[in-house]
Amino acid sequence: MTCDVRARALSFRRGGAEILRNLSFDLERGLIYGLIGRNGAGKTSLLSLLASYARPTAGSLLINGEEPFENPRIMAQVHFAHPSDYSEEYDSGADFLRACRRYRPLFDAEYAGRLAGELGIPLKRSLRSLSRGQQSALNMVMGLACRCPVTIFDEIHLALDAPAREIFYREVFADRERHPRIVVISTHLVSEMDYLFDHVLLVHRGQLLVNEPLEKVLSRGCTITGGAREVELLAQGKRVLADRTLGGTRQLTLWGELNQEELKQARERGVQTGAVELQDLLIHLTAGEGSNEETR
Ligand SMILES: Nc1ncnc2c1ncn2[C@@H]1O[C@H](COP(=O)(O)OP(=O)(O)OP(=O)(O)O)[C@@H](O)[C@H]1O
Numbered sequence: 203m204t205c206d207v208r209a210r211a212l213s214f215r216r217g218g219a220e221i222l223r224n225l226s227f228d229l230e231r232g233l234i235y236g237l238i239g240r241n242g243a244g245k246t247s248l249l250s251l252l253a254s255y256a257r258p259t260a261g262s263l264l265i266n267g268e269e270p271f272e273n274p275r276i277m278a279q280v281h282f283a284h285p286s287d288y289s290e291e292y293d294s295g296a297d298f299l300r301a302c303r304r305y306r307p308l309f310d311a312e313y314a315g316r317l318a319g320e321l322g323i324p325l326k327r328s329l330r331s332l333s334r335g336q337q338s339a340l341n342m343v344m345g346l347a348c349r350c351p352v353t354i355f356d357e358i359h360l361a362l363d364a365p366a367r368e369i370f371y372r373e374v375f376a377d378r379e380r381h382p383r384i385v386v387i388s389t390h391l392v393s394e395m396d397y398l399f400d401h402v403l404l405v406h407r408g409q410l411l412v413n414e415p416l417e418k419v420l421s422r423g424c425t426i427t428g429g430a431r432e433v434e435l436l437a438q439g440k441r442v443l444a445d446r447t448l449g450g451t452r453q454l455t456l457w458g459e460l461n462q463e464e465l466k467q468a469r470e471r472g473v474q475t476g477a478v479e480l481q482d483l484l485i486h487l488t489a490g491e492g493s494n495e496e497t498r
Contacts, residue, residue: 211261232382236399244408253282283345284356291329306348314347334361356388396480423478427453432471443486
């Protein structure tokens with residue numbers, strides 16, 4: 203089962219406010235998309251359109267050529283894992299996994315059970331009695347094991363402890379290899395997860411600011427690391443995105459690439475050059491303005 207997603211000039215209004223404006227993008231099978239942006243930028247709103255929870259106000263969103271909103275054929279192919287309120291949920295984790303088996307044709311119960319065991323989720327207990335992290339872990343297990351052609355994780359990893367997050371990252375990567383599909387991960391833990399992304403979607407104030415493969419995004423900047431004086435000389439006239447000092451070593455993150463002459467100078471001065479961090483680019487590209495329309 204494959205799936206493709208096409209959004210063209212997508213806009214979305216809610217409560218009189220324009221939340222998303224004129225977004226166009228494609229999502230391709232086999233790729234992991236990192237959806238990033240500041241608080242209130244519009245990430246969850248975009249994901250709720252993909253997950254058929256809401257309908258675009260303008261433009262078009264097609265999944266396998268069909269509009270997703272209230273479309274059972276498409277809803278069966280999209281899994282939206284997000285932080286859920288289980289405070290009134292008396293069913294157990296095992297009940298939830300059984301429901302997945304009924305409603306998700308590709309659900310892998312054996313894999314789900316194994317992963318739940320590794321994460322230490324007490325499956326026999328009611329969901330309301332689980333800790334927040336255990337509830338998130340169960341959401342993660344369901345998202346992975348459903349094997350839906352479009353699998354969305356919206357900040358579900360936030361309540362997970364570090365070992366559980368490591369399992370999440372490992373499994374997202376490995377399971378995507380075994381069962382290629384579209385995976386969209388919305389996150390604020392950019393520096394921890396960016397290595398997972400094939401492609402970056404950066405939403406800012408309801409608009410798509412970046413829609414590029416990770417490699418291309420990272421080529422927009424560079425780091426230079428070395429003695430403070432040498433690094434400063436190389437950075438002259440350039441825009442500095444980040445400045446870090448460790449002992450006698452200084453690292454500057456610069457906007458733009460170094461040309462051949464600058465690379466030669468860096469070598470001669472013992473300055474190391476490296477890739478920019480996605481998080482530094484995010485901070486730079488979205489700095490100085492509110493994250494949504496109302497704060498402009
Ligand atoms: N029901 C609603 N009515 C009006 N405005 C809303 C509604 N839901 C969300 N918004 C607004 O839409 C904007 C985008 O919200 P959204 O939840 O999509 O952002 P986000 O990027 O996911 O943010 P965060 O990273 O903080 O979770 C925000 O300004 C938010 O206040």
